[in-house]
Amino acid sequence: MKQLQKVDPEVFVAVCGERKRQEEHLELIASENFASEAVLEAAGSVLTNKYAEGYPGHRYYGGCEFVDEVEQLARDRALQLFKAEHANVQPHSGTQANLAVYGAVLRPGDKILTMSLVEGGHLTHGHSKNASGMLYAVTHYGTDPASGFIDYAALEQLAQRERPRLVTVGASAHPRTIDFERVAHIAHRNGALVLADIAHIAGLVATGLHPSPVPYCDFVTSTTHKTLRGPRGGIILCKKEFAKAVDGSVFPGNQGGPLMHIIAAKAVCFHEALQPSFRTYQELVLRNAHALANSLRRNGFHLVSGGTDNHLVLIDLRKNLPEMDGLRAQRLLESAHISTNRNTVPGETRSSFATSGLRLGTPALSSRAMGEKEMERIGDWIGEILTAPIPEGNISAVRDGVLALCRRFPLPYPCYEI
Numbered sequence: 001m002k003q004l005q006k007v008d009p010e011v012f013v014a015v016c017g018e019r020k021r022q023e024e025h026l027e028l029i030a031s032e033n034f035a036s037e038a039v040l041e042a043a044g045s046v047l048t049n050k051y052a053e054g055y056p057g058h059r060y061y062g063g064c065e066f067v068d069e070v071e072q073l074a075r076d077r078a079l080q081l082f083k084a085e086h087a088n089v090q091p092h093s094g095t096q097a098n099l100a101v102y103g104a105v106l107r108p109g110d111k112i113l114t115m116s117l118v119e120g121g122h123l124t125h126g127h128s129k130n131a132s133g134m135l136y137a138v139t140h141y142g143t144d145p146a147s148g149f150i151d152y153a154a155l156e157q158l159a160q161r162e163r164p165r166l167v168t169v170g171a172s173a174h175p176r177t178i179d180f181e182r183v184a185h186i187a188h189r190n191g192a193l194v195l196a197d198i199a200h201i202a203g204l205v206a207t208g209l210h211p212s213p214v215p216y217c218d219f220v221t222s223t224t225h226k227t228l229r230g231p232r233g234g235i236i237l238c239k240k241e242f243a244k245a246v247d248g249s250v251f252p253g254n255q256g257g258p259l260m261h262i263i264a265a266k267a268v269c270f271h272e273a274l275q276p277s278f279r280t281y282q283e284l285v286l287r288n289a290h291a292l293a294n295s296l297r298r299n300g301f302h303l304v305s306g307g308t309d310n311h312l313v314l315i316d317l318r319k320n321l322p323e324m325d326g327l328r329a330q331r332l333l334e335s336a337h338i339s340t341n342r343n344t345v346p347g348e349t350r351s352s353f354a355t356s357g358l359r360l361g362t363p364a365l366s367s368r369a370m371g372e373k374e375m376e377r378i379g380d381w382i383g384e385i386l387t388a389p390i391p392e393g394n395i396s397a398v399r400d401g402v403l404a405l406c407r408r409f410p411l412p413y414p415c416y417e418i
């Protein structure tokens, strides 16, 4: 960072501020993580200078011999990690990956059947303000209000009635195991293709701790920066028969030149995820999510679906704190250096800005090597703030505890000195 400090002190100081924020906050945002230094080095490498439109062996630019090696490594490792037939590692993000799959098999006006954002899905699953909702005719399935689990029977009825071209399954805020095999059978029985979006749970899928959709689904998309702990980016896995359509939809359909430095960092991420230590890490993520869920329940919180099978929990604040919305809860915790995000819950009664829920995940803190004891303490701290008659009164005491805990579990990065 020496050059950055010299050339652009303003950006340097902001980066230092962010470095310190990450060190001194408890990161419970379920979609965030801490990439390794090896990943950061690849992402910050000279590969950022290279144009490489096309694919390995078929580029529209000269000088691609080394970036070809990098992209081939990334593809081969993705195939090995997820046991897939074809991989495209170029999508700039999870959003780009989903839009590229849609572009590969749908025409504007085609029907898609998806889970809505409010129920735990994602913007790219047909939200009216996203291209997916503008281009395609969307029907939403959701969760069973009693159990909080995906309502597969209702999904099947909708598939029979609507006969969509594509069914998407996968979530940003769903705490339970998803039965991809069942959804794929429902889709295929009703003449639809199926896309599984494992953006959140990719690390669990890669290590066999969540059932993989790869054997059953025509397309699987993911981000590489959530539980997978790599650089920000996306990937698409698909059956051989769709390889050409997917590749053409990514480039030239939806993107120009690939980000070769990020593809190098994805290759490093896949390499790390293939090591036995990565499974140990994902096991800790799961144990920690359980411990956090138990602690929150002991503190009187109601969890959507009653608990968790994966890396996240979703608190429905309406049950024990009817006056507290997600926005206020998020802000109160933030002032105690506990980072979470407000989230809609199934059957949401507030706006998507205020919300009635709070989403918490354990991937980032598990990367700092925190364990179940720490999760129990964090659940108590969340209770001490949110359930107090005057929440503001407890913030400073909790913040002191948080800072002490952060010091005991330092981030795995060198410090930048201002």
Ligand SMILES: *Cc1c(COP(=O)(O)O)cnc(C)c1O
Pocket: 031, 092, 093, 094, 095, 096, 098, 121, 122, 124, 170, 171, 172, 197, 198, 199, 200, 223, 233, 234
């Ligand atoms: C995060 C997420 C995405 C999109 O990822 P971006 O990289 O932010 O575009 C897509 N689908 C799901 C289910 C996600 O959780």
